[in-house]
Structures are given as structure tokens and as C-alpha cells.
Amino acid sequence: MAIGIKDVAQVAGVSPATVSRVLAGRPVDPAMSERVLAAVKSTGYRPNLAARRLRSQHSNTIGLVVADIGNPFFTAVSRAIESVAAARGLRVILCNTDEDPAKEAAYLELLHEERVTGVILAPSRQRVARGGRSELDYPVVLIDRAAPDAEFDCVLLDNARMAEVLVEHLYAQGHRRITGLFGAASTTGAERRDGFTRAAGRLGLTVETIAVPHTKDAAEQVIAQLLSRAERPDAVVASNGVMLVNVLRALRDLGLEVPRDIALAGFDNNDWMEFVGGGLSVIEQPVEEIGRTAMTMLLDRLENPDAAGRKVVLAGRLIPRGSSMRADIRCKTTGD
Amino acid sequence: MAIGIKDVAQVAGVSPATVSRVLAGRPVDPAMSERVLAAVKSTGYRPNLAARRLRSQHSNTIGLVVADIGNPFFTAVSRAIESVAAARGLRVILCNTDEDPAKEAAYLELLHEERVTGVILAPSRQRVARGGRSELDYPVVLIDRAAPDAEFDCVLLDNARMAEVLVEHLYAQGHRRITGLFGAASTTGAERRDGFTRAAGRLGLTVETIAVPHTKDAAEQVIAQLLSRAERPDAVVASNGVMLVNVLRALRDLGLEVPRDIALAGFDNNDWMEFVGGGLSVIEQPVEEIGRTAMTMLLDRLENPDAAGRKVVLAGRLIPRGSSMRADIRCKTTGD
DNA sequence: ATTCGCTTAGAAAACGTTTTCTGAGATGGG
DNA sequence: CCCATCTCAGAAAACGTTTTCTAAGCGAAT
The missing domain is CATH 3.40.50.2300 (Response regulator)
Incomplete structure (x- = not known):
């Protein structure tokens, strides 16, 4: 029922092969080509991709x-x-x-x-x-x-390098007790951890890295435990977006605020990151x-x-945000 | 070069038709079926979808x-x-x-x-x-x-109804000067605007709705102009996520804060919305x-x-957030 | 002028399946 | 016991293209 290349050929008064050639842009007589194109238009012909792929042996x-x-x-x-x-x-x-x-x-x-x-x-x-x-x-x-x-x-x-940049940035902002959260399973997490520790070592910081498990519950637990410690870090680097949101949630549950109580940085820029707290510094990927x-x-x-x-x-590219830029609106809580 | 159904048939010692039938789950002799399955496994045969679709005339x-x-x-x-x-x-x-x-x-x-x-x-x-x-x-x-x-x-x-819910929610939070921003082009925007004005009318509010143009620059201009008016609204409803982000950006540029200076509500829940300001109330779609x-x-x-x-x-479902929930951390700016 | 390419378009084969068709064997009923 | 019917597997056709093959026409070179 559907119209095929033969129908077009018949309308144009040529062979199916010629129609195929015209459509593929191979050399044919201009007059014929014109007739074929007209026939294609008048019939509303659309090639069948399955047939095309089967015969031509490439799917494009x-x-x-x-x-x-x-x-x-x-x-x-x-x-x-x-x-x-x-x-x-x-x-x-x-x-x-x-x-x-x-x-x-x-x-x-x-x-x-x-x-x-x-x-x-x-x-x-x-x-x-x-x-x-x-x-x-x-x-x-x-x-x-x-x-x-x-x-x-x-x-x-360049995960390692970008993690270094992040640490240097936090250091420049005045942070000294920085904890890094990295995915336990991925090479990406491992590379970022390496860069993180390397930069920390160069700056003379003793930092902590935590391999965060992949399961949701375990991750939340690890993060909550980290943030409610007596000697809480003053900055956290989260290796990926999921962790970053987890950290934000834990902070809110604990009544802590970014950047007043803690700094937070990570990877992958999202359009909302400029709005939470004083803004989150992140590495933007190209x-x-x-x-x-x-x-x-x-x-x-x-x-x-x-x-x-x-x-x-x-x-990647560092997008610096956070405390230094928004110092003007830092404030103390009134209640609680 | 690639192995096809004929190869499988040959290995199993049956006809291609039989292989096809086994794979399609049609009734064949169990012994044959077993041989075919074994042959499929041993040859690593994978059917060619183009051929299958061409012949069977449906793409699934x-x-x-x-x-x-x-x-x-x-x-x-x-x-x-x-x-x-x-x-x-x-x-x-x-x-x-x-x-x-x-x-x-x-x-x-x-x-x-x-x-x-x-x-x-x-x-x-x-x-x-x-x-x-x-x-x-x-x-x-x-x-x-x-x-x-x-x-x-x-x-x-149910766009109209959900817009009503949003207005009612903002009213309950104490807001009276509510402005609605709606897409100029879509039916969705129009429906939400209708619900918005209907609810406002029922509550005895005189509200304003703005049809925001689709182009980025024009939208930003309209929003900035709205927010820097002398009689600024105390709540804004944004019809979609793009507008919502635009509003947030404009607010930040003007040094205004949610929910201290203005309330903001919209459609479509994102995981970051609980973190900006006191949180954004939104309609979550099912x-x-x-x-x-x-x-x-x-x-x-x-x-x-x-x-x-x-x-x-x-x-949809209202996810109520915002000032009423976070009254404890409202604060005044220290500088500026 | 004849032959040798070379170009161009139609005829036909091919792509890898599924499905129809065909025939053989089994089954059941008269 | 024979014929009709039914089941099942193999043979072959079909799906709609592209591509190879073939033949015809034409220009150029001998």
C-alpha cells in the first residue's frame, strides 16, 4: 500500500535504479533527474530505511x-x-x-x-x-x-588536575580542613582523589578522603556522620553531582549553611548552583x-x-563562587 | 562475513525457516528447537534487525x-x-x-x-x-x-487547577500581591494563566499576569523590569523552569532573597529546589x-x-516549601 | 571508417530475514 | 484399509532498496 521506489520510477518514466541514483546524488541526466525529483515530490515518496540499510550494509x-x-x-x-x-x-x-x-x-x-x-x-x-x-x-x-x-x-x-584546582581554590578562600568525597567504584573518582591528595600535600594540608559507597542509604549515612563530627571540615569537595546534592541535604538537615558554616565545591556546573547559599564553586567540563x-x-x-x-x-574550567563573593550577605541566625 | 540465519541453520542441520520459527517461539519439534538454540549460542548469532523489519513490515x-x-x-x-x-x-x-x-x-x-x-x-x-x-x-x-x-x-x-493550587498556597502563606509569568506561545502557559486568574479572582486578589516572550533577552528584560518596580510583587509564579531560573538570576542581581524579600513558586520539581533560599514551592507532575x-x-x-x-x-501534587517552613533562619543582612 | 574505451540507464541480483507455499508423514474416521 | 485431514519442516518467494551487470550510445583515436 505504501508507495515505494518503483512507484516513483513509474511516475517518472525511468527505472528504479535511476531513482536510486538521483536520490544518492550520483550522476544522471539532468532532465531525468528533474523528472525524478518531481515524481518524488508528487508521490510523497519516503525511502524505507530498513530496506536501504539491509541492501547497502551500512546503517549510517x-x-x-x-x-x-x-x-x-x-x-x-x-x-x-x-x-x-x-x-x-x-x-x-x-x-x-x-x-x-x-x-x-x-x-x-x-x-x-x-x-x-x-x-x-x-x-x-x-x-x-x-x-x-x-x-x-x-x-x-x-x-x-x-x-x-x-x-x-x-x-x-583531566580529573586529577581539576581536583587540584579545586583544592587550590578552596585553600585560597582560606579553608584548611578539607574533606573529599569520591565514588568508590569509578576510575573517575579515583583520579580525582589522587589529584585532591596531591594538591593537599603540596599545600601542606592534612586532608581526609572518603570513598563513598554507591548505595543511597550508605552514602547518606557516611555524609551525615562526617558533618556531625566535633571537628567538622570547613570545606567539602564532592566528586559528582549526586554526592553534592546529598551533602546539601545533610547540611540542611543539620541546620548548617553554605557558605557560612562550610564551603562546598564539586564537578559539573548546573544552572542552579549559583543560587544555593553563596554559590557553589565547581569544575565545568568542556x-x-x-x-x-x-x-x-x-x-x-x-x-x-x-x-x-x-x-x-x-x-576543565574552574567556576569560582562562594563565600568570597557574597561576604556582604553573610549573617547570623536569629533563632534556634 | 557476519554470520546469518543460514549459518545457524547449517550448524543445527535444519532449514533457515526452522531457525526463524524457533526464535519467534512458534511450535517446532523440541529436539530441533534444542539443536537450534545450541547452534545460536555456539555461533553467537544475532539477527539483523534491518532484514527482520523489512520482511515482517513492522519495526516494533x-x-x-x-x-x-x-x-x-x-x-x-x-x-x-x-x-x-x-x-x-x-x-x-x-x-x-x-x-x-x-x-x-x-x-x-x-x-x-x-x-x-x-x-x-x-x-x-x-x-x-x-x-x-x-x-x-x-x-x-x-x-x-x-x-x-x-x-x-x-x-x-490539569494545568488550570494546579495553577489555582499554587495561588491558594501562596495566599495561605500570606502573600497578596502575586504576579504570574506565563509562556506566550504554549497552550500550557495559557491554561495555567487561566487557573491563576480564576483563583485570584475567587480570593479577591487583583493580580497581574505577564506573557513572557520566548527569546532569552526579552524574557530577562521583562523580569528585571518587573522586579525593580517600586510596588514589587511579594510573590511570583513562574510557569516553567526556564522562567524560574531567570527570576532567580534577576533576584540575585538585584540583591533580593527568597523567601525574605519575595516568594517564588512554579511547576516541575527538581532536586535542587529545596536548597535555594527557604525552598521553592512547586507543582510536581506525575x-x-x-x-x-x-x-x-x-x-x-x-x-x-x-x-x-x-x-x-x-x-499534579503541590510540594509546599518556603518561608513558613524556614522562618527560624530568616535574618537581616549585615552589610551593604 | 572501424574499433576501443567510456558514460549512462535499464535489468537483474543481492541483502538477511519472515512467511507463504508445498509436500511428506502422521492421525483419525469411515 | 483407505482416504481425508492435519501437522510440521523445508523450499522458495517476498520485503524495498542498492549495486552489479549488461548493453547501448557516443566520442576519440588509429
């Missing part, structure tokens, strides 16, 4: 697998990826794993079934979940989190560039599949 | 077109949609239009080329952009924003239910395509 599609679509970092990166993909005539299939390795494996399988050209992946684990297969069937570029070995191309933030770079690496990899794995490390 | 895929993937409301709804779709064996193609009608039309075309079973759409405009076609080729369910006519099925928040309902309506529509258009209106 890449997969983008992210750990959390609700995370603004990933949405921003995926926007960037999508726009450069579109410019190259590639479609993007966006998959959300919710940090679940099983879903990740399932999506990776699905993308194979779709015969995608390649995949950009923000892995939910240190090891990429393969779903029982030993080999992935397409090139993969990792973003945000690296595989421990150099198996895959990847583009990462999301646009991460996306562009990942896409470029993937395209390179497609061109020569056997090149050595590459690792691109990008610098 | 629905499209989900949202206006802003960065908006937590849409990510939450899409999660819900995806989980019920997965339970029915349907894939979801997620498309982000960035509120651009041209992109919307392009995606709607693309989804047709993919031969999707149906589409769930959060339209960027009042009229659904069809990209020049007079008819869409698949059933469509609208979410979040309605088409003005009853042309499509849709599931919506995202889970919206997603489920939209999906159900789409499936119903597929079963009987000629039924009358349906419109489901869901209630």
Missing part, C-alpha cells in the same frame, strides 16, 4: 550509551555529539543504562543487531560489560570514564568539546580500525 | 519526540515510557527537538522513514509541525502540550503516570485506529 547510525540521561553533563554531551553526527549524515541512537551494567550489556547487544557503525559509550563500570561476548563488533569510544587498560579510545576530563572529540575519534577509528588506541584528556 | 519501535531532553520532566517521562515499552517488546527512538519546529518536522519525517509503529510527541508548537505533509503516517499521542483541536490523543497535566498513560493510549490507538480522540488530564 551510531549508538550513544550513557549512564544517566537525567545528568545534565550527558545531555549536553549528547547534544554536541548529535549535532556533529547530523552534519555528517549520521543518525544517533540514544540509550540510557541508568548505571545498570545489565542494561548496558543489553543495549550493546541491541546496537549490534542494529548494525551500528560505531558506539560512543559512557560505561557504568570500570570494565565494559560485553554481555557474554568477548569482542564488541563495532568501534567504541569511551567518554567520561576510562577503561583501565588502553583497550579503547577515550576522551576524558561538554561541547568532549562530544566533538568523541565523534571525531570515532570517525577516525572507522577509517583506520587498526590504529593504536588513543586517549584524549581535556582540561 | 515507537518514536518519542521531546522538546528538551535537558528538562528533567522529559527525562523522567521518557524513562517511564521506555520501561513500559520494553515490557511490551518495543524499542524507543528518542529524539530531541530543542523546541525547534524545523527539527521537530525533520524527526517526524525520519520516524516515518523508520516506519515506526507510533509516536509520542511533546510538540514544540501549538500546531504539530508536519513538514509539509497533510497527514502523519502513524498514530500520535501528545504529552505535556495539547493540540488546540481534538485531533490527537493527548495526556496533560511523570511516571504520564509516561505510562501515554504509552497505553498509543497501544490502544494501534488496536483501533478509528476511535475518537481521547484526552486524559492528570492531577
